[in-house]
Amino acid sequence: MxxxxxxxxxxxxxxxxxxLLLDEGYRVIGLMxxxxxxxxxxxxxRWLGVLDRVELVDANLIDLSSLIRVIEQHQPxxxxxxxxxxxxxxxxxxxxxxxTVTGLGAANVLEAVRIVRPKARFYQASSSEMYGxxxxxxxxxxxxxxxxxxxxxxxxxxxxxxxNYRESFGLHASSGILFNHESPxxxxxxxxxxxxxxxxxxxxxxxxxxxxxxxxxxxxxxxARDYVRAMWRMLxxxxxxxxxxxxxxxxxxxEFCRIxxxxxxxDWQRHVRTSxxxxxxxxxxxLQGNADKARRVLxxxxxxxxxxxxxxxxxxxxxxxxxxxxxxxxxxxxxxxRGPSQPAGVAPQQPAGLGLIQPAxx
Ligand code: NDP
Ligand code: GDP
Numbered sequence: 001m002x003x004x005x006x007x008x009x010x011x012x013x014x015x016x017x018x019x020l021l022l023d024e025g026y027r028v029i030g031l032m033x034x035x036x037x038x039x040x041x042x043x044x045x046r047w048l049g050v051l052d053r054v055e056l057v058d059a060n061l062i063d064l065s066s067l068i069r070v071i072e073q074h075q076p077x078x079x080x081x082x083x084x085x086x087x088x089x090x091x092x093x094x095x096x097x098x099x100t101v102t103g104l105g106a107a108n109v110l111e112a113v114r115i116v117r118p119k120a121r122f123y124q125a126s127s128s129e130m131y132g133x134x135x136x137x138x139x140x141x142x143x144x145x146x147x148x149x150x151x152x153x154x155x156x157x158x159x160x161x162x163x164n165y166r167e168s169f170g171l172h173a174s175s176g177i178l179f180n181h182e183s184p185x186x187x188x189x190x191x192x193x194x195x196x197x198x199x200x201x202x203x204x205x206x207x208x209x210x211x212x213x214x215x216x217x218x219x220x221x222x223x224a225r226d227y228v229r230a231m232w233r234m235l236x237x238x239x240x241x242x243x244x245x246x247x248x249x250x251x252x253x254x255e256f257c258r259i260x261x262x263x264x265x266x267d268w269q270r271h272v273r274t275s276x277x278x279x280x281x282x283x284x285x286x287l288q289g290n291a292d293k294a295r296r297v298l299x300x301x302x303x304x305x306x307x308x309x310x311x312x313x314x315x316x317x318x319x320x321x322x323x324x325x326x327x328x329x330x331x332x333x334x335x336x337x338r339g340p341s342q343p344a345g346v347a348p349q350q351p352a353g354l355g356l357i358q359p360a361x362x
Contacts (some may be wrong), residue, residue, distance in 0.1 A: 001200040003074060005059060005120075006334040007031045007109060008082030009054060012185045013125065015044035016098040017080060017228040018054050025233070029074045030054040031083070033061075044185045063106030068114035071120075078235050080123045081109045084155075087189055088129060089152035092281055101156045106158030110165045110173065112304070121138035121172040124162040127155045128179040128220070128287045129248070140244050140290040152296045160243075166240050174234040176227075179246035182309060183224040184316035191253055192221065193313065195260045200317035201273050203264040204325070209271050213278030222247045233298040246289020249304045259276040259307055263314040 004021045005096050009030030035041050045051040055075070059066035061083045071079070084102040085091065091098040106124055113120050131139045132148035147153045159175050166173040186193040189341075191212065198210030213307045222245075230245040251259075262267035295301040 002077045003027045003029060004030060004078040004080065005029045005070065005076035007059075008083060008084065008125070010041050010044060010058070011082060011086070012044065012187065012224050013082050013181075013228055013231075015050070015087070016047050016183070017047060017082070017231060018223045019048045020228050020232055022050055022053050026078075028054045029076060030056045031068070031070060032056055033083075034058050035197035059291050060063060061101050061108055062088060064108045064111060067108055068116055069230050071116040072224065075117060076120050078121045078123070079109065079113055079117075079177055080125075080231060080235075081106055084125065085151070087150045087187065088149045089189070089280060090285075091149050091154070093155050095150035095208065098150045099157075099280045101154075101346045102151060103154035103157040107161045110161055110171070111244075111247045112333050113173075114165060114169055114171060117236045118169065119307045120170060121240070122162070122165075122174070123235055124158055124232075125243050125244070126159040126175040126177045127152065128244075128289060130156045130159060130177065130178060130282060131287060132284050134286060136304070137287065138248075138288050138290045140247075141242055141293055148284050149280070149333060152284075152290045156255060162163060163242065172235070172240040174237075174240040175242040176231050176234055177242060177289075178227055178230075179220040179222065179244070179287055181222045181224045181227040182313065184313050186313070190350075191254060192213050192260075192310075193317075194264075195253075195257055196310065197262060197317045198271075199264050199314050200321045202266060202320050203318060206321060209273050211272065211273045211275050211278065212253065212257075213276075213280065214283055215257070215272075216252055218250045218252050218288070220246045220248065220250045220288045221256070221306055222302045223309045226302050226304055230294055230298060233300055237297065241309070243294045243295050243296070243298065244289045244291050246291045247298070247306075248291065249306065250286060250288035251306060254309065255308070260314055263311045264318070267348075294326060 004026045006014050010032050023030050042051045057070050059070045085098045129152040132152050133146040135144045141263040147156050162173045162175045165171045182192040201207035257268040
């Protein structure tokens with residue numbers, strides 16, 4: 001049985017990747033940092049019904065010794081580095097922490113792999129944010145980077161360290177340059193989930209309006225469930241490499257509002273307000289990816305449309321708020337749209353606290 005180690009297993013992608021790898025027959029070791037709120041830490045894994053099947057181990061990306069210990073103990077065949085301070089807006093408030101975790105943290109994982117388990121295959125969660133002030137209308141693996149936030153600068157360091165460890169030490173280290181991907185498990189501070197949560201609150205009479213920042217920004221949004229498949233396929237190749245993962249379609253925040261509000265038969269223009277306080281110090285105006293290489297080499301395509309994803313997210317947020325209103329931690333009869341790897345008839349468990357986090361930007 002192959003063993004995979006996932007850092008950031010408690011996050012959105014970590015949960016979907018754990019589910020995929022378990023379905024593929026892996027033993028999955030999930031690295032999580034110690035938390036005083038350990039009762040809610042596994043919510044996303046619980047929601048997908050895989051919490052009991054992931055072996056959770058304590059370690060922290062900024063503590064190299066803890067990473068070495070975990071890798072020594074579990075001897076993983078594949079290491080997926082998904083852990084990060086991943087919220088762009090917060091990276092201006094905590095630039096040093098972001099650099100330490102998102103940048104140097106990745107170097108720590110690479111070092112631990114190089115020292116203890118150099119045969120393990122390594123995946124780095126790189127980001128389309130590295131393109132920042134875009135140098136080409138559609139971005140691919142050859143497009144120059146121009147980071148526009150401390151987050152993007154930290155990701156760029158981690159990306160080049162991944163390339164460097166591949167070239168210097170011969171590690172099987174691949175970097176997935178993933179464009180934005182969302183799901184019902186997306187952190188509520190990110191704009192899509194903030195919108196679908198807002199739609200649910202407004203629909204259920206819990207709120208009347210939703211305040212956002214820049215509505216003109218454009219993103220190439222896909223579904224996290226589709227994107228973790230690309231991560232896994234990268235590590236199944238004989239040669240390590242870097243891949244853009246994207247849908248190729250770009251959409252404004254304004255248009256996403258329209259789509260999401262329509263899922264609940266609401267007119268977004270009656271409810272969405274904007275506030276200058278939510279506009280970022282430097283913006284990434286538009287991102288649109290070209291995933292031809294992933295299609296050609298990995299046989300990967302995005303399977304979920306933006307409309308399907310928005311509908312799934314709105315439905316899940318409606319169910320969360322209805323359950324909460326009834327004083328339940330789980331909705332009684334709600335099963336969000338089933339993903340390809342989710343067994344038929346199994347209703348995902350609902351995260352009790354995922355909606356409780358208040359958007360940091362709001
Ligand atoms: P999340 O923010 O949902 O998850 C981040 C994870 O990192 C959490 O499990 C978090 O743990 C963990 N983490 C944070 N700091 C540390 C630390 N010091 N030590 C150990 N673990 C830590 O991110 P996503 O799942 O959305 O994204 C996964 C990765 O992909 C991230 O690196 C992100 O930057 C990158 N990415 C994401 C994109 C997207 O659109 N989602 C696009 C491109 C790249 P805890 O639960 O304790 O907070
Ligand atoms: P990012 O692309 O990783 O920064 O993902 P986000 O979902 O945080 O932001 C996507 C885009 O939405 C950015 O251009 C933001 O400026 C824009 N945006 C507009 N209003 C908001 C808001 O209220 N919250 C967030 N998070 N983003 C917003």
